[in-house]
Amino acid sequence: MGKVYVVGTCDTKGAELNYAKEAILAAGAEAVLIDVGTLGSGNTADVSAAEVAAFHPDGASAVLEHTDRGPAVSAMATALTGFLATRSDIGAVLGLGGTGNTALVTEAMRSLPIGVPKLMVSTVASGNTAAYVGPNDLAMMYSVVDIAGLNAISRTVIGNAAHAAAGMALNPVAASVSDRPGLGMTMFGVTTACVTQVREVMEKTHEVYVFHATGVGGQSMEKLADSGFVAGLIDVTTTEVADLLIGGVFPAKEDRFGSVIRTKIPYVASVGAVDMVNFSAMETVPAAFRQRRLHVHNAQVTLMRTTPEENIRIGQFIVERLNRMQGPVRFLLPLRGVSAIDAPGQPFHDPQADETLFSTIRAGWQDAPNRRLVEIDAHINDPQFAAAVAENFRAISA
Template identity: 55%
Template sequence: MQPIAYLIGTCDTKAAELSYLRERLADAGVSSCIVDVGTQGDDQGAADVHAAEVAACHPEGAAAVFVDDRGRAVAGMAEALRHWLPRRQNLGGVLGIGGSGGTALIAPALRELDIGVPKLLVSTIASGNVAPYVGPSDIAMLYSVTDVAGLNRISRRVLGNAAHALAGMLLHQVPEVANDKPAIGLSMFGVTTECVNQLSAALEADYDCLVFHATGTGGRSLEKLANSGMITGLLDVTTTEICDLFMGGVFSAGEQRLDILAQSALPYVGSCGALDMVNFAGRESVPERYRQRLLYEHNPQITLMRTTAEENARMGRWIGEKLNQSRGPVRFLLPEGGVSALDVPGQCFYDPDADAALFEALEQTVKQTSERQLIRSPFNINDPEFAAALVEHFRDIMHIETR
């Protein structure tokens, strides 16, 4: 079946724009299908797939979508589309259009698609914080500039660019690279880069090393890929997103961070990378209650705050409880020489007492077994000796899994 482009929007208000997208794709040699996700029942004759067909895929049926309350109707259609879209056998790529409501409706379904499937979203809110819409996916968002409310000299150019972008993705497939090496996931931050670079260098002959930036979305992406079966092992050395979860920083991955341990039996080697810091935006964004704390301006956009012994103890207990839910082999290494490049003698975040509180809370919480172990190391997380220990334990548990 020839893959085609799916064009998604509310035809009661955006039929002209969707039809224009179809014309531009046809001119580029790409077949398309217009999917109506409107809840008003008028598709202007533009739809190839009517809203009722999509709505029928809601777990509670179409009656859960076509309700009098607009908010509930949009939420219901979003849920229906999330179930309907991934089932399409001829889906080559997706282009959605919408304002705030349409974006919220379409984005969850795009997140359900596999990484690498072309997915674009032309949106009126794409110049703001798009993290709630993109999440751990590879959705490309394009700011519409004018509202998505009719065709004009601006919208034609923006929508045409979006159509041509999708056509390029469909007509020019990324060539496959022969690679029979299993993929593994690694988490990294600027202050643990030296460690992760050493890990990649030591393991790249045997593994395809996928490195994720621990910015909240990065941690979620790492665990999403792991849960999808695309990753065979984890070297999760940079768990800093937990600091932002606890203290309100900008890089939280949410309460679900480390849930992969309970969801999968993947071999897991972890550590305490950058648990010495909470990330805020510019200095002016630091909450008043933290203004007198030890702060470090990493760059004009990011201000770091050193975590305290009490905060580290809380995080240690939280991490320990997550580790206790593990289904597979776990080795969690504790770098007594410091958890980041800033946590070494002479650097601003060096605080052995705060680190000790973290390590002690972990040891008091984790129920150690032959499969679940904490390992202390006298080195800093970026020291070659610590990287070597991580590699040794990772190879060991990967060998256990494959025996």
């Protein structure tokens, strides 16, 4: 059974943090209070701010000698990340705080593997929490009142959070009993036919995890790869790159494909749905794009067709990262279309734009024994293409 790490700034939230620790102990779990304050005032934490700060790559002075709170908080987040990486007894992490401490603690929480319980009580938990949560199993609880003193409301909210964290630490979920290796796959509505065919084949030998390619979906898949949860990836749907480069609402991060570069796991991928950039409802499409080729996917999603010029940028982004991969790689080009609406008679059918994409990837491709560019004279959703995806993955992961 691991311990609950209660993390916060004891220089400003000492009473609240100690209340959480006491509630955890009363619930039967072990608790460790970690101070990440930067004001230097005394406290009764189990691990002092100075001890945490010492885990900064540049030493404690890089954290504690800042006179500006912003850089100090950022440096402490780096130190806390390093500190948590050295701990082998974490049963759960509970953070309490406002905007500064939320940013600090959640940065460190995001570095922990999927499956380690992470709960943040925060004054900003009722808004857009994407920046704090990212592609992680991190739960946020709205504090209702500011974490500035104990009262009837804060005691209830903090107490509930403490009991939740204690419960997770006391009742760890058993590891999966599946003896099949994990396999991550990306899918969008317009590549569903392909991915479904591949998934049905691969489920015979693998535990398959499918991720919706909505920006955070790709990040989540790569987080699992970095955490060792998957033994390979079939990344058919790389559409998030288009949103990143052109300004859509489902963008990848700059580190897209980074997990494959780092882990060298078997990787089969394609250019699924890079013919489109995603926006919300039609009225949200930026004025600069209103005259472009648009398609209403549903009331909340409007798609914009990528141009040949944009496909050059997309192709260059992808191939540059493929060339850095040292593990086994197969990248497949579906020469007859990259999405369900990029086919003859469909609204985004544009052979010239597709050929520009393919030519860019061909031109940038660097041959290597571990990497192979495979061209398939089929549409991405054709059975022929799906079969090629599955066959290529089996060939490099045997």
